[in-house]
Amino acid sequence: MKDQETHHHDQYGDWPPADGRHEDTAWQDPASYPRYRPQQYAQxxxxxxxxxxxxxxxxxxxxxxxxxxxxxxxxxxxxxxxPGYVVPEVPVSAWSIDTRRSTWIGRSLVLCVLLVQAGLSFRLGGRAFAAEAYYLAPGHHRIGHSGVYPVVAKAADAVGGLAAARSLSLLFMLGVTALLYAMTSRMFNERAGLAAAGLFAVVESTELLGSLATADAMALFLIAAAAWALVRTGRSHPSLALLAAPFAALAPATKSVAVLYLPSLVVLAVLSAYPYRGARAFLRGLFFGAGTLLLLGAAAYLSGGLDGLTSATTGRAHGTDPALDVLWRSAEWGGLVLLVAVGGAVDYVRRSRMGEMPWATGDTPGAVRRTALGLLMCGTALLAPVCQAYLNDDVSLFKHVGFGLLFAAPMAGLGISRLVGAHFRYPQLGIMVWVGVLVVGMAQTQTLYRPPDSGQMVNTLRKVVGKDGRYLAEQAEIPAYYLADSTRRDQWHGTRDIDFTDKSGEHHTGPDGFRRAVRAGWFDAIVLNGDVTPGTDKAITDALHGNSGYRLLAVLPSTDAYGSTTYRIWVKR
Incomplete structure (x- = not known):
């Protein structure tokens, strides 16, 4: 036993300590640690x-x-x-690499956006609106005197009817979204371009314009093409701005409201080139403005004047809608996107270097140029609402709002990009805004898109009309379009105006003109529904009351954009 203790002492020293300290506190004295003897460990x-x-x-x-x-x-x-393995250098963000892979990723996302937009427009259907029939019917009968769009629409309608004409509008609107993506990516970055396209694709005006066979979609496409051409050539020679002039000049010939946005395009031509060309950027505005005016002048000379360009803008008659109501409706249809655009513009003025691009280097646009660009893009969105509020008229306002949103969308895309943050730090914020715009847009289209239930009315008229009659209808464009195979367009008269000449050679206009024409038996069939021109309808019904020359043929319930209505059809005995 003693030998074992001696061996323990020789090996580990005095352990436990001989002074009687407790084992739990012995570690505090370094002198009490066991001595290490390396010779005892054989290799x-x-x-x-x-x-x-x-x-x-x-x-x-x-x-x-x-x-x-x-x-x-x-x-x-x-x-x-x-070392056995070396970790390669990682870029700060995958968006900083301009490779074929990143390009195809961006284009694939844009394709997804376009598919969503197409689905939102395709879900809207029904029979033709009066506005659609207005464009399509002149395209059939008066091609040489009805503007650019009816000629194009006639070709589509001849191939596949109303569905083909509406598909043409959808193609134009898909082109607008694609051009918006390309333009915004060039102005700012890829993320802003995707966000701008995603927002614009789901707003109310985009969904409706892609489902209506009207001239609005084509005119908006031409404006988008001009804006894209100006931004795309911003770093090139100033004379290349002339490439955008044909698109800009053709837009007002398609839809007169497009003339409001020509000054904005001129300013965009300057601002898009100023960071790269300096004072020479003003030459781009001069080239573009002069080229556009030259083409517009040539078109006016060939067509006989500029009356068509001002008929729906400065020369338009004042309506009866209160200005505040017009502005409120404009805010409902485009206010959310404009609010995001204003936020993006303010942040762009505050910070020239975009936080979502930490890899960016080089000079940035000055504060004055950034402020001017923000005012231009956001202010242009207010042109149509302010103009129509001045005219006290909200006709087609839900469509015209989309023209201004085309300019506000790039700033809205930048706002979403900065809201999400660098490296997609807060993607839920961007998703929340997009879903909000989507839900609001879908709800608004369900309210606004109510095609007239005109099937029974057209089928009833088909039995009593012919090539030698004269017909009065409150929405004459609809029966004129659907009955184009059995009547001519000039046989149909609307209820907005009339110039009736009685037997004595005296001319009568307005409600009195309609009253006298009905009493004289001037029309072979009369169709009223009481929605569009109620004052004229009252004068006509008063003339029909007790009139032995007409009989009530049918009373047909229907629905349209105004709600429930009733078609009343009178025919001459």
Whole structure:
């Protein structure tokens, strides 16, 4: 027993301590630590337990600049200090790499946006609105005197009817979204372009214009093409701005409201080139403005004047809708996107370097140019609402709002991009805004898109009309379009105006003209529904009351954009 204690003492020293201290506190005195005796540990041959290939990889341990073999032998001077694997340098963001892969990713996302837009427009259907029939019917009968769009619409209608004409509008609107993406990506960055396209694709006006066979979609496409051409050539020679002039000049010839946005395009031509061309950017505005005016002048000379360009803008008659109501409706249809655009513009003025692009280097546009660009893009969105509020008229306002949103969308896309933050830090905020715009847009289209239920009315009239009659209808465009195979367009008269000449040669206009024409038996059939021109309808019904020359043929319930209505059809005895 004593030998064991002696061996323990020789091996570990005095342990436990001889002074009687407790074992739990003995560690506090370094002098009481056990003495280490290395001679008691004999070196044993190292056996490598790991199979190949790990045996080869673990044969050396890299420390500093020396390589020490695992078996304990001294390292030779020839052993290199090379690690087994080197981690490549990682860019700050995948969006910073302009490669074919990133390009195709962006285009694939744009394709998804376009598919969503097409689905939202395709879900809207029904029979033709009066506005659609207005464009399509002149395209059939008066091609040379009805503007640009009816000629194009006639070709589509001849191939596939109303569905083909509406599909043409959808193609134009899909082109608008694609051009918006390209323009915004050029102005700011890829993320802003995708966000701008995503927002614009789901707003109310985009959904409706893609489902209506009217001239609005084509005119908006031409404006988008002009804006894209100006931004795309901003870093090139100033004379290349002339490439955008044909698109800009053709837009008012398609839809007169487009003339409101020509000044904005001129300013955009300057601002898009100023960071790269300096004062020479003003030459771009001069080239573009002069080229556009020259083409417009030539078109006016060939067509006989500029009356068509001002008929729906400055020369338009004042209506009866209160200005505040017009502005409120405009805010309902485009206010959310405009609000996001204003936020993006304010942040763009505050910070020239975009936080979502930490890799960006080089000079940035000055504060004056950034402020001017923000005012231009957001202010242009207010042109149609302010103009129609001045005219006290909300006719087609839900469509005209989309023209201004085309300019506000790039700033809205920038606002979404900065709201999400660098490296997609807060994607839920961007998703929340997009879903809000989507839901609001879908709800508004369900309210606004109510095609007239005109099937029974057209079928009833088909039995009593012919090539030699004269017909009066409150929405004459609808029966004129659907009965084009059995009547001519000039046989149909609307209820908005009339110039009736009685037997004595005296001319009568307005409600009195309609009253006298009905009493004289001037029309062979009369169709009223009481929605569009109630004052004229009252004068006509008063003339029909007790009139033995007409009989009531049918009373047909229907629905249209105004709600429930009733078609009343009188025919001449």
């Amino acid at each position: 044993q041959p190292y056996e490598q337990p790991y199979p190949q290939p790990y045996e080869q990889v673990a044969a050396h341990v890299v420390t500093g600049t020396q390589t020490h073999p695992a078996d304990g032998r001294e390292a030779g001077p020839e052993a290199p200090a090379v």
